[in-house]
Amino acid sequence: MLRLSHIALFFAVSAVNAHAQDITYPVVDTMQDKCFDLLGDEVACPAKGDDLFGQDAQYSRVEASYTAQGDGTVLDNNTGLVWEKTPQDDRLQYSEALSYCSALELGGRDNWRVPSIKELYSLADNRGELLKPEQGEPTPYIDTEYFDFSYPKGHMAFAGQYWSSTLYVKGPVQNGRNQAAFGFNFADGHIKAYGTGLDFYTGAAATGGLTGEDGKAPGNYVRCVSGQEDVYGMNAFSDNGDGTVSDRATGLMWQKADDGTRREWKEALAYCEALDLGGYDDWRLPTSKALQSIVDYKRTSFPAIDTSVFTITEDNETLDFWTSTTFGDWKNYANVIAFGKALSKAGDQTEYSDWHGAGAQRSSIKTIVGQETTEDTTCSVNACDYNRSDNLVRCVR
Structure with a gap:
């Protein structure tokens, strides 16, 4: 699998307010290097145009590099x-x-x-x-x-x-x-x-x-x-006026609004691969780190995203968005980022509550076809997460 060699971080920091700084930084790769099917078995990475193409391991990004x-x-x-x-x-x-x-x-x-x-x-x-x-x-x-x-x-x-x-x-x-x-x-x-x-x-x-x-x-x-605080993780969004939003800080371009359709993981991958938006056709389902980069952790209301530039079409407390990253512990699950409440319940609770917080990274079952999907599939000794196989999608390029 091809990956980009590491690049040095470039900071161009002016003396003005931190929110006006011209800062750039890379979103580092997740380092996931294998592909998996819907039931969690390792498979040869699919070819472009085939089912399940577009997984985390299939796109070159900024490889992690440490000294x-x-x-x-x-x-x-x-x-x-x-x-x-x-x-x-x-x-x-x-x-x-x-x-x-x-x-x-x-x-x-x-x-x-x-x-x-x-x-x-x-x-x-x-x-x-x-x-x-x-x-x-x-x-x-x-x-x-x-x-x-x-x-x-x-x-x-x-x-x-x-x-x-x-x-x-x-x-x-x-x-x-x-x-x-x-x-x-x-x-x-x-x-x-x-x-x-x-x-x-x-x-x-x-x-x-x-x-x-x-x-x-x-x-x-x-x-x-x-290291300098309030640099890595900042965003510098601009609405391009064509259904896309650019983040000058990370160099990533995003789909401004999800299309309001909940999909299982296979369909989420295919949707982004086929998307033609803003004059571009090289969209893909984001990795966990890419999607987490646009979470607004300082916003005091839901959803956990900058609504001055992004739109979430659903008015719902569960606003989990798919990533292309398979979850390591249960490989029939893929990671999701919660932009609404990250629901779970424990002990004698009968109702789900915001247990993990908007901005959490959890995981959802890729499909309910051909496998058991009882509630305890996402339970630990502490709590049981709310789990559904169809989640929302926001593509990136």
Whole structure:
């Protein structure tokens, strides 16, 4: 499979307001390098024009590239960000994570911080898979040639969640009052919002719900980052007036409005491959990282996208959009990005609630044809995700 060699990140930053900066950066590849059918079996990548063409592995993008600097840090050659190579082996409360990174001195740097969710997700390596012990050794969703990662001791193997600094601002999650911050799970390949231990409405310590007997939330791990803040992950959208939107920051062009049709994964791939819009016919279904790049995490209302330039045609609380990226753990599923509520339920709940937060990356079954689709197919010991096989589509080029 052909992939682009890595490119250096170019920052052209003016002295004006951050939102007016002329910033460019690449969306780093997911590194998924295999193709899969609807039932999750690995297959030879389809030819153009055949069913299931357009999967993540079939398009060349900016290949991940890192340099181990020999001082406990790793340079991302694409983004220019410098990362902590070996994270702390302890779960931290959100406030503790912020304090830990701000106090860190490593590699001659003292400007460490908790990364934003877009920065953190840039490290995701979608060749990962969390296998059951009888199936073999799991592979983390991070490049362990450069980054140290350990599956948690004393916890379930999938509990590899890492904090970001991105708070969920649209409302409380999980128990109805929890303030949350997004994180990425390098054990199981998901983005979700995790309770910070504070009450969303009052800012006081949360009680009940997901807090333990000590009154604390479970906490997450943290991998600190050093680099200019509010650069990677910014957007510079322009409406081209022809049904397309360009993001000058990433160099990607997007379909302005979805067509309002929900499709299974095969049809989603085919729809983008056949799209002729704005004088272009080289559209494709976006990868997980590409689609996550246009999430508006600062928007306080739904949907989680800049509605001054984009249109979501459905007025619905479940606004999951397909990506071309197969989910590593269950390969009959593909990743989706939630632009509406990311629904789940747990315990004695009878109704789904916004458990993971708009802007989460979850997964949906590719098709309901020929396989069991009971509700427990997307359940963990903590919660059961809402799952449907037909999702919305926004194409990219």
